Amino acid sequence: MMGGEVNVIEVQHLVKRFGEFTAVDDISFEVRKGEIFGFLGANGAGKTTAMKMLTGLSFPTSGEGHVAGFDIWKESEQIKKHIGYMSQKFSLYGDLTVSDNMELFAGIYGVPRHEAAHRITELLDRLSLSRERNALVKDLPQGWKQKLAFSVSIIHSPGIVFLDEPTGGVDPAARRQFWELIYEAVDEGITAFVTTHYMDEAEYCNRISMMVDGRIDALDSPAALKTRYGASSIAEVFDILARGAKRAE
Amino acid sequence: MSSFGYLFIKEFKQFAANPFMPVVLVLLPVLLMLVVPLAANMEVRDVRLAVVDRDRSALSGQLVDRISSSGYFVLVSGGDSYEEAIGKLGRGQADIVFEIPRGLERAVGRGENAEVYIAANAVNSTKGTIGGGYLSSIVMEFSSEIVSAGHRSAISPLDIVPQFRYNPGLEYKLFMVPALMIVVIVLVGGFFPTLSIVSEKESGTIEQINVSPVRKRDFILSKVVFYGLLGIFAFTLAILIAHFVYGLAAHGGMPEIYVSAMIFLVFMGGFGLIISNYSETMLQAVFLMLFFVLIFMLMSGIFTPVSSMETWSQYVTYMLPTRYFVNILRAVCLKGSHFTDLAFDFVMLSVFAVVINIIAIVTYRKQN
Numbered sequence: 235m236m237g238g239e240v241n242v243i244e245v246q247h248l249v250k251r252f253g254e255f256t257a258v259d260d261i262s263f264e265v266r267k268g269e270i271f272g273f274l275g276a277n278g279a280g281k282t283t284a285m286k287m288l289t290g291l292s293f294p295t296s297g298e299g300h301v302a303g304f305d306i307w308k309e310s311e312q313i314k315k316h317i318g319y320m321s322q323k324f325s326l327y328g329d330l331t332v333s334d335n336m337e338l339f340a341g342i343y344g345v346p347r348h349e350a351a352h353r354i355t356e357l358l359d360r361l362s363l364s365r366e367r368n369a370l371v372k373d374l375p376q377g378w379k380q381k382l383a384f385s386v387s388i389i390h391s392p393g394i395v396f397l398d399e400p401t402g403g404v405d406p407a408a409r410r411q412f413w414e415l416i417y418e419a420v421d422e423g424i425t426a427f428v429t430t431h432y433m434d435e436a437e438y439c440n441r442i443s444m445m446v447d448g449r450i451d452a453l454d455s456p457a458a459l460k461t462r463y464g465a466s467s468i469a470e471v472f473d474i475l476a477r478g479a480k481r482a483e
Numbered sequence: 484m485s486s487f488g489y490l491f492i493k494e495f496k497q498f499a500a501n502p503f504m505p506v507v508l509v510l511l512p513v514l515l516m517l518v519v520p521l522a523a524n525m526e527v528r529d530v531r532l533a534v535v536d537r538d539r540s541a542l543s544g545q546l547v548d549r550i551s552s553s554g555y556f557v558l559v560s561g562g563d564s565y566e567e568a569i570g571k572l573g574r575g576q577a578d579i580v581f582e583i584p585r586g587l588e589r590a591v592g593r594g595e596n597a598e599v600y601i602a603a604n605a606v607n608s609t610k611g612t613i614g615g616g617y618l619s620s621i622v623m624e625f626s627s628e629i630v631s632a633g634h635r636s637a638i639s640p641l642d643i644v645p646q647f648r649y650n651p652g653l654e655y656k657l658f659m660v661p662a663l664m665i666v667v668i669v670l671v672g673g674f675f676p677t678l679s680i681v682s683e684k685e686s687g688t689i690e691q692i693n694v695s696p697v698r699k700r701d702f703i704l705s706k707v708v709f710y711g712l713l714g715i716f717a718f719t720l721a722i723l724i725a726h727f728v729y730g731l732a733a734h735g736g737m738p739e740i741y742v743s744a745m746i747f748l749v750f751m752g753g754f755g756l757i758i759s760n761y762s763e764t765m766l767q768a769v770f771l772m773l774f775f776v777l778i779f780m781l782m783s784g785i786f787t788p789v790s791s792m793e794t795w796s797q798y799v800t801y802m803l804p805t806r807y808f809v810n811i812l813r814a815v816c817l818k819g820s821h822f823t824d825l826a827f828d829f830v831m832l833s834v835f836a837v838v839i840n841i842i843a844i845v846t847y848r849k850q851n
Contacts, residue, residue, distance in 0.1 A: 289694050290694065290849070290850050291690065291693055291694055291849070291850060291851075292850060292851055293850060293851065310849075310850055311696055311849075314694060314695055314696040315696040317694075319691070319694040321687060321690050321691065321694075323687045323690075324687070325686070325687040325688050325690050325691040326688065326691065327493070327497065327688055328686065329497050329500045329501065330493065330496055330497060330500070334493070334496055337489070338489055338490075338492075338493050339691075339695070341484060341486065341488070341489030342486045342489050342490065342692075342695050342696070342697045343695060343696065344486075344696075347484070370500075386691075
């Protein structure tokens, strides 16, 4: 607890090893309720591995962590009820329609039927995807798929949404639009935990952590980090920190 | 509606939208049931018979005529000596050598016993043994006619009158068609759910499921139940073909057949899911499944009787649920057995189905 703020994620000394390789090397941090927390780092820095431990997809090697008040070792199924997750790799059912996918995930998260119908219409409207309601998901362009995946991840209005490289492979205009969707979700009271390797996106976050070689080298608000390292942009901060990196891109 | 309901609907929509699998589901039983029994017939015809007739008498002539008119044999010249005929056997020009010794007619006329020789090439053991069997029964019949026609005989030959119960004509199709019905159910029930889960792994959709609060048993059951129903559909097609094309009327009731098929499909579904829990790619899953499917088929009495296996392998068959299912299906189709006659098989089949599905749920890990 810091300054009376509520932490929705608390992590202490989290480690994940695959054999000899330490993907996540003793990280500790907190995420406050209602903030956009940026998880920055180069490809292979360990961002996705860390996120999988927080979302109950993999067990840590050691360390402690709580997400939405539940223990990541023992209560991962409880955690899953309170979070949303958007994978780096598109993982909705391509052979189903847009509304089929939304109904399916609203259903398995236990959203009551009439509420789900209302929520789906609202989300489709917000995404400007209403006309594609009955289109097969695999036929959508990449940028739309990502917007759809995001709206499916918040379809049950979770406390926290985990977004793993949500803007990978889309053009700058679409990335900007995507961030507007994240802001709208945060306005609804959802905490956003976002990984990215686009340093300009860091400016959209309340606080960011910089991951290098499995460790968190810096964690603060973008403005504070720039001041501390005497840099004009987050990209510059990252360059300073990444000089010591051993893992190849 | 529960998660199970939503997942079941999802399976149905995915299957219906697939351009390929529904076609396979219909063609697989239809082609298997229509083509295989006609093509892979085990009846033996056109056995090439090399006759060495050293008696050259009226009686030996009658015997050779009798053999050639039976329709099972094609006569090839055996030459003058046994050695020459055996040479033909060795070169693959004949399947069976039949030698009539010198002095046959004379011996029979005096009421003595006479011997004829049959040498069969057993490289193709079916052709050799069945052809040899046909030949000896023709000779036996011939010799008993000689006796009844008034020739004196030292020993009156014993007549064996076999009566084959439940399959009086020893019709090969009656044996083969239920076997193929089982093959249909093994293929559909085993491969469909396995491929469906592994394709979710390959496309990454399983990750979206694993990060949700869906209970493992809901996810597993949605696959087992949906693909089980598809198995019942394919099995019904097979039964209809068995009935209308081959005239196989089940003597027993449909309830026995369908209940056993359902239990077996639950087993196959759970088994396929275990395989997909341990496979990362389609290729891996298909090879692993094929390995077990072959064992299920070859070792459970579908094509070869369990009782003629080695003793150790007979014990192994008790570990294969296919054995119980094959027992039930054959007994019901051919003998008209009921639940009470087959209680042991039903219980064993159910135990396998429950245990394998528990293992499937336990080995499916949402978190690793």
